[in-house]
Amino acid sequence: GYDDPVLVAATDGVGTKIQVARAMDRWDTIGLDLVAMCVDDLVCQGAEPLFFLDYLSAGRLDRDRVAAIVGGVAEGCRQAGCALIGGEMAEHPGVMDDDDVELVGFAVGVVDRDRVLTPEAVRSGDALVALDSPGLRSNGYSLARRVFLERAGRSLEAPAFDGAATTLGDELLAPSVIYAPAIAAIRREVDVRSIAHITGGGIPGNLNRALPQHLDAEVEIGSWEPPRIFGELAALGDVSDEEMAGVFNLGVGMIVVVAEDQVGDTIAAAATTGRGARRIGGVVPGKGDVRLI
Numbered sequence: 001g002y003d004d005p006v007l008v009a010a011t012d013g014v015g016t017k018i019q020v021a022r023a024m025d026r027w028d029t030i031g032l033d034l035v036a037m038c039v040d041d042l043v044c045q046g047a048e049p050l051f052f053l054d055y056l057s058a059g060r061l062d063r064d065r066v067a068a069i070v071g072g073v074a075e076g077c078r079q080a081g082c083a084l085i086g087g088e089m090a091e092h093p094g095v096m097d098d099d100d101v102e103l104v105g106f107a108v109g110v111v112d113r114d115r116v117l118t119p120e121a122v123r124s125g126d127a128l129v130a131l132d133s134p135g136l137r138s139n140g141y142s143l144a145r146r147v148f149l150e151r152a153g154r155s156l157e158a159p160a161f162d163g164a165a166t167t168l169g170d171e172l173l174a175p176s177v178i179y180a181p182a183i184a185a186i187r188r189e190v191d192v193r194s195i196a197h198i199t200g201g202g203i204p205g206n207l208n209r210a211l212p213q214h215l216d217a218e219v220e221i222g223s224w225e226p227p228r229i230f231g232e233l234a235a236l237g238d239v240s241d242e243e244m245a246g247v248f249n250l251g252v253g254m255i256v257v258v259a260e261d262q263v264g265d266t267i268a269a270a271a272t273t274g275r276g277a278r279r280i281g282g283v284v285p286g287k288g289d290v291r292l293i
Helices: 016-024 032-046 064-078 143-151 167-173 180-189 202-210 228-237 241-247 260-271
Strands: 005-013 048-059 083-091 101-112 127-132 195-196 215-219 254-259 278-285 290-292
Touching: 005 032, 016 101, 016 127, 016 143, 016 167, 016 215, 032 048, 032 064, 032 101, 032 180, 032 195, 048 180, 064 083, 064 101, 064 180, 064 260, 143 167, 143 228, 180 260, 180 278, 195 202, 202 215, 202 241, 202 254, 202 290, 228 241, 254 260, 254 278, 260 278
Parallel strands: 048 083, 215 290
Antiparallel strands: 005 101, 048 101, 127 254, 127 278, 195 254, 215 278
16 A cells, blocks of 8 residues: 555657558557556656556558557556556548557556655665666667668568577567566665666666766666677667667666665566666766766
8 A cells, every 4th residue: 555645647659669560560569668668667756557548540440450559558568567447549541541550658657755766865876777678679760770671771571680580570579678567676675766767868868867966877888788689780870889879778778776785686676577687887976967988
């Protein structure tokens, strides 16, 4: 139960990852992406996801496609531990192409007022613990599609890279990890100071939201190995390190700020939910900036 509950809401969409689903006519993963983008914003405020609603519009509502998309939303809600209580569908012939789809969602969570997370709890000397992300999640797909499909002329049916067991399409459509259960497990064991959900804008554009104005974050780039897909993308598109870091998560889905002496407990708690985690840097005096070192 909650002694002094506060309701928190988040809304988001899938973005241009939908265009990959459209090209492959595979619709079973983007619903999970939608749930992940919404509920993992909620948990950054300390909230537990309660319920979810979706909105699906298309030029033509194909029954099988709708079933696959909504099935993914339902599975995402199951993983997040929240209820899918409703949604809306709209058909827009003449405005959207028959196979055009737009998908957005709305999540509501709850947290006790005295457990709401804010950047003010962060202290100099705190540690940054990253939760691993196996791929792009749902961000940077305009650039990824331009590099792989237009500039490099890669086929979605071809191997994602030399020696890959998956196709490029499989790699790009891999569903986003839903971190809400891992964050809940961590908060049960550790006094979490602040959390950043690494989405569009990469680490620099999201971790700064988890910092007070008088502290900086130093992220040690060599402390983890980004998944192979990011190296392929950078090489094929001649994308600079700065642009890569400002667009993609580079293999980091969430960053949890904790006291240095709680890093081990944080990693162990994440592992109980099957999530890999590692220390990737620390907090130092500054002015609210994120530095990749």
